[in-house]
Amino acid sequence: SAVISQKPSRDICQRGTSLTIQCQVDSQVTMMFWYRQQPGQSLTLIATANQGSEATYESGFVIDKFPISRPNLTFSTLTVSNMSPEDSSIYLCSVPRGAGDINEQFFGPGTRLTVL
Amino acid sequence: GQNIDQPTEMTATEGAIVQINCTYQTSGFNGLFWYQQHAGEAPTFLSYNVLDGLEEKGRFSSFLSRSKGYSYLLLKELQMKDSASYLCAVMDSNYQLIWGAGTKLIIKP
Numbered sequence: 001s002a003v004i005s006q007k008p009s010r011d012i013c014q015r016g017t018s019l020t021i022q023c024q025v026d027s028q029v030t031m032m033f034w035y036r037q038q039p040g041q042s043l044t045l046i047a048t049a050n051q052g053s054e055a056t057y058e059s060g061f062v063i064d065k066f067p068i069s070r071p072n073l074t075f076s077t078l079t080v081s082n083m084s085p086e087d088s089s090i091y092l093c094s095v096p097r098g099a100g101d102i103n104e105q106f107f108g109p110g111t112r113l114t115v116l
Numbered sequence: 117g118q119n120i121d122q123p124t125e126m127t128a129t130e131g132a133i134v135q136i137n138c139t140y141q142t143s144g145f146n147g148l149f150w151y152q153q154h155a156g157e158a159p160t161f162l163s164y165n166v167l168d169g170l171e172e173k174g175r176f177s178s179f180l181s182r183s184k185g186y187s188y189l190l191l192k193e194l195q196m197k198d199s200a201s202y203l204c205a206v207m208d209s210n211y212q213l214i215w216g217a218g219t220k221l222i223i224k225p
Contacts, residue, residue: 042203042215042217043203045212045213092158103147105149105161105213106161109157109158
Protein backbone atom coordinates (compact mmCIF):
# COMPACT_ATOMS: atom_id res chain seq x y z
CA SER A 1 0.00 0.00 0.00
CA ALA A 2 1.04 3.59 -0.59
CA VAL A 3 2.09 5.87 2.22
CA ILE A 4 0.55 9.29 1.77
CA SER A 5 1.06 12.29 4.01
CA GLN A 6 -0.73 15.62 4.03
CA LYS A 7 0.13 18.97 5.55
CA PRO A 8 -1.38 20.63 7.44
CA SER A 9 -3.55 18.08 9.22
CA ARG A 10 -5.94 20.82 10.24
CA ASP A 11 -6.22 24.58 10.13
CA ILE A 12 -8.57 27.37 11.11
CA CYS A 13 -8.55 30.25 8.64
CA GLN A 14 -10.16 33.61 8.22
CA ARG A 15 -12.60 34.41 5.46
CA GLY A 16 -10.91 35.79 2.35
CA THR A 17 -7.54 34.16 2.95
CA SER A 18 -5.99 31.20 1.10
CA LEU A 19 -4.56 27.90 2.30
CA THR A 20 -2.24 25.54 0.44
CA ILE A 21 -2.46 21.85 1.27
CA GLN A 22 0.46 19.56 0.48
CA CYS A 23 0.28 15.89 -0.44
CA GLN A 24 3.36 13.68 -0.49
CA VAL A 25 3.42 10.05 -1.71
CA ASP A 26 6.18 7.57 -0.97
CA SER A 27 6.38 6.37 -4.57
CA GLN A 28 5.92 7.77 -8.05
CA VAL A 29 2.35 7.87 -9.31
CA THR A 30 0.94 9.20 -12.54
CA MET A 31 -2.35 10.53 -11.19
CA MET A 32 -3.24 12.13 -7.90
CA PHE A 33 -6.79 13.01 -6.95
CA TRP A 34 -8.05 15.78 -4.71
CA TYR A 35 -11.35 15.25 -2.91
CA ARG A 36 -13.51 17.31 -0.60
CA GLN A 37 -15.69 15.77 2.08
CA GLN A 38 -18.09 18.19 3.69
CA PRO A 39 -19.53 17.35 7.11
CA GLY A 40 -21.80 14.33 6.96
CA GLN A 41 -21.42 13.91 3.22
CA SER A 42 -19.55 11.66 0.88
CA LEU A 43 -16.44 12.42 -1.08
CA THR A 44 -16.61 14.83 -4.00
CA LEU A 45 -13.82 14.81 -6.55
CA ILE A 46 -12.38 18.29 -7.06
CA ALA A 47 -9.75 17.55 -9.70
CA THR A 48 -7.21 15.10 -11.02
CA ALA A 49 -3.62 16.31 -10.84
CA ASN A 50 -1.44 15.10 -13.70
CA GLN A 51 2.30 15.56 -13.71
CA GLY A 52 3.46 17.84 -16.51
CA SER A 53 0.03 19.07 -17.53
CA GLU A 54 -2.88 21.12 -16.25
CA ALA A 55 -5.14 19.57 -13.65
CA THR A 56 -8.52 18.31 -14.81
CA TYR A 57 -11.35 19.87 -12.82
CA GLU A 58 -14.77 18.39 -12.16
CA SER A 59 -18.00 20.24 -12.75
CA GLY A 60 -18.48 22.94 -10.15
CA PHE A 61 -14.78 23.41 -9.42
CA VAL A 62 -12.54 25.97 -11.14
CA ILE A 63 -8.82 26.58 -11.27
CA ASP A 64 -9.09 30.13 -9.89
CA LYS A 65 -10.68 28.82 -6.71
CA PHE A 66 -8.67 25.60 -6.37
CA PRO A 67 -5.30 25.98 -8.12
CA ILE A 68 -3.28 22.78 -8.16
CA SER A 69 0.40 22.17 -8.66
CA ARG A 70 2.05 18.87 -9.58
CA PRO A 71 5.78 19.51 -9.88
CA ASN A 72 6.80 15.83 -9.81
CA LEU A 73 5.42 12.30 -9.56
CA THR A 74 5.37 12.18 -5.75
CA PHE A 75 4.01 15.59 -4.75
CA SER A 76 1.03 17.87 -5.31
CA THR A 77 -0.54 20.92 -3.72
CA LEU A 78 -4.11 22.16 -3.63
CA THR A 79 -4.81 25.78 -2.75
CA VAL A 80 -8.20 26.84 -1.46
CA SER A 81 -8.40 30.50 -2.47
CA ASN A 82 -10.44 33.40 -1.11
CA MET A 83 -12.01 31.12 1.45
CA SER A 84 -15.53 31.37 2.81
CA PRO A 85 -17.22 29.34 5.57
CA GLU A 86 -18.71 27.10 2.87
CA ASP A 87 -15.20 25.84 2.17
CA SER A 88 -15.02 24.29 5.65
CA SER A 89 -14.43 20.64 4.86
CA ILE A 90 -11.97 17.78 4.93
CA TYR A 91 -9.68 17.81 1.92
CA LEU A 92 -8.17 14.48 0.90
CA CYS A 93 -5.61 13.51 -1.67
CA SER A 94 -5.59 10.00 -3.06
CA VAL A 95 -3.63 7.90 -5.52
CA PRO A 96 -4.71 4.88 -7.52
CA ARG A 97 -2.79 1.72 -6.94
CA GLY A 98 -3.42 -1.09 -9.37
CA ALA A 99 -3.19 -4.62 -8.12
CA GLY A 100 -4.00 -6.90 -10.98
CA ASP A 101 -7.32 -5.62 -12.26
CA ILE A 102 -8.10 -3.62 -9.16
CA ASN A 103 -7.60 0.11 -9.37
CA GLU A 104 -7.89 0.75 -5.67
CA GLN A 105 -7.42 4.24 -4.30
CA PHE A 106 -5.31 4.98 -1.27
CA PHE A 107 -6.11 8.10 0.71
CA GLY A 108 -4.01 10.53 2.64
CA PRO A 109 -5.04 11.30 6.24
CA GLY A 110 -6.89 14.44 5.18
CA THR A 111 -6.73 18.14 6.04
CA ARG A 112 -9.56 19.42 8.20
CA LEU A 113 -10.23 23.04 7.27
CA THR A 114 -12.44 25.40 9.24
CA VAL A 115 -13.14 28.84 7.81
CA LEU A 116 -14.46 31.48 10.18
CA GLY B 117 -27.04 11.20 -14.11
CA GLN B 118 -24.94 8.95 -11.97
CA ASN B 119 -26.30 7.88 -8.63
CA ILE B 120 -25.26 5.71 -5.70
CA ASP B 121 -27.81 4.98 -2.96
CA GLN B 122 -27.16 3.50 0.45
CA PRO B 123 -28.92 3.88 3.80
CA THR B 124 -27.86 6.85 5.89
CA GLU B 125 -27.56 5.03 9.18
CA MET B 126 -27.90 1.54 10.63
CA THR B 127 -27.71 0.15 14.14
CA ALA B 128 -26.65 -3.36 15.11
CA THR B 129 -25.64 -5.31 18.19
CA GLU B 130 -22.17 -6.50 19.05
CA GLY B 131 -21.69 -10.10 17.89
CA ALA B 132 -24.52 -9.93 15.37
CA ILE B 133 -24.55 -9.72 11.56
CA VAL B 134 -25.43 -6.65 9.51
CA GLN B 135 -25.94 -6.15 5.77
CA ILE B 136 -25.41 -2.74 4.19
CA ASN B 137 -27.01 -2.35 0.77
CA CYS B 138 -25.90 -0.21 -2.14
CA THR B 139 -27.71 0.40 -5.44
CA TYR B 140 -26.16 2.25 -8.32
CA GLN B 141 -26.84 3.81 -11.70
CA THR B 142 -23.68 4.83 -13.52
CA SER B 143 -22.41 5.40 -17.03
CA GLY B 144 -20.49 2.18 -17.43
CA PHE B 145 -19.13 -0.12 -14.78
CA ASN B 146 -15.56 -1.05 -13.97
CA GLY B 147 -16.01 -2.38 -10.48
CA LEU B 148 -17.59 -1.60 -7.12
CA PHE B 149 -15.63 -0.77 -3.99
CA TRP B 150 -16.46 -0.69 -0.31
CA TYR B 151 -14.46 1.56 1.99
CA GLN B 152 -14.55 1.96 5.76
CA GLN B 153 -14.17 5.41 7.28
CA HIS B 154 -13.84 5.98 11.01
CA ALA B 155 -14.81 9.41 12.27
CA GLY B 156 -12.11 11.97 11.56
CA GLU B 157 -10.04 9.57 9.49
CA ALA B 158 -9.51 8.88 5.79
CA PRO B 159 -11.36 6.03 4.04
CA THR B 160 -9.63 2.65 3.92
CA PHE B 161 -10.22 -0.04 1.32
CA LEU B 162 -12.34 -3.05 2.27
CA SER B 163 -13.35 -4.87 -0.89
CA TYR B 164 -13.68 -4.86 -4.65
CA ASN B 165 -16.23 -6.67 -6.86
CA VAL B 166 -16.27 -6.63 -10.64
CA LEU B 167 -17.95 -9.99 -11.33
CA ASP B 168 -21.30 -11.15 -9.99
CA GLY B 169 -21.19 -13.10 -6.78
CA LEU B 170 -19.86 -13.06 -3.28
CA GLU B 171 -16.32 -12.16 -2.22
CA GLU B 172 -15.43 -13.21 1.30
CA LYS B 173 -12.61 -11.72 3.33
CA GLY B 174 -12.61 -12.73 6.97
CA ARG B 175 -15.59 -11.25 8.80
CA PHE B 176 -16.47 -9.08 5.81
CA SER B 177 -18.13 -10.23 2.59
CA SER B 178 -19.27 -8.22 -0.41
CA PHE B 179 -21.83 -9.24 -3.02
CA LEU B 180 -22.49 -7.87 -6.49
CA SER B 181 -25.30 -8.22 -9.01
CA ARG B 182 -24.48 -6.18 -12.10
CA SER B 183 -27.85 -6.84 -13.75
CA LYS B 184 -29.63 -5.38 -10.73
CA GLY B 185 -27.14 -2.58 -10.08
CA TYR B 186 -26.90 -3.85 -6.52
CA SER B 187 -24.28 -4.69 -3.96
CA TYR B 188 -24.17 -5.40 -0.27
CA LEU B 189 -21.50 -5.50 2.40
CA LEU B 190 -22.02 -8.17 5.04
CA LEU B 191 -20.30 -7.81 8.40
CA LYS B 192 -20.31 -10.82 10.72
CA GLU B 193 -19.45 -11.17 14.41
CA LEU B 194 -19.70 -7.43 14.85
CA GLN B 195 -17.21 -5.72 17.12
CA MET B 196 -17.39 -2.28 18.66
CA LYS B 197 -14.48 -1.18 16.46
CA ASP B 198 -16.69 -1.78 13.40
CA SER B 199 -18.60 1.40 14.28
CA ALA B 200 -17.79 3.58 11.27
CA SER B 201 -19.17 4.86 8.02
CA TYR B 202 -19.16 2.45 5.09
CA LEU B 203 -18.84 4.00 1.66
CA CYS B 204 -19.92 2.34 -1.56
CA ALA B 205 -18.17 3.57 -4.72
CA VAL B 206 -18.52 2.56 -8.36
CA MET B 207 -15.85 3.01 -11.01
CA ASP B 208 -17.51 4.25 -14.18
CA SER B 209 -16.52 3.87 -17.82
CA ASN B 210 -13.96 6.68 -17.45
CA TYR B 211 -12.35 4.84 -14.52
CA GLN B 212 -13.57 7.54 -12.19
CA LEU B 213 -14.92 6.64 -8.76
CA ILE B 214 -18.50 7.72 -8.04
CA TRP B 215 -19.12 7.76 -4.30
CA GLY B 216 -22.20 7.07 -2.24
CA ALA B 217 -22.95 9.26 0.77
CA GLY B 218 -21.97 6.49 3.16
CA THR B 219 -23.80 4.44 5.77
CA LYS B 220 -23.06 5.24 9.39
CA LEU B 221 -23.03 1.97 11.32
CA ILE B 222 -23.61 2.17 15.07
CA ILE B 223 -22.73 -0.90 17.12
CA LYS B 224 -24.38 -1.30 20.50
CA PRO B 225 -23.14 -3.63 23.26
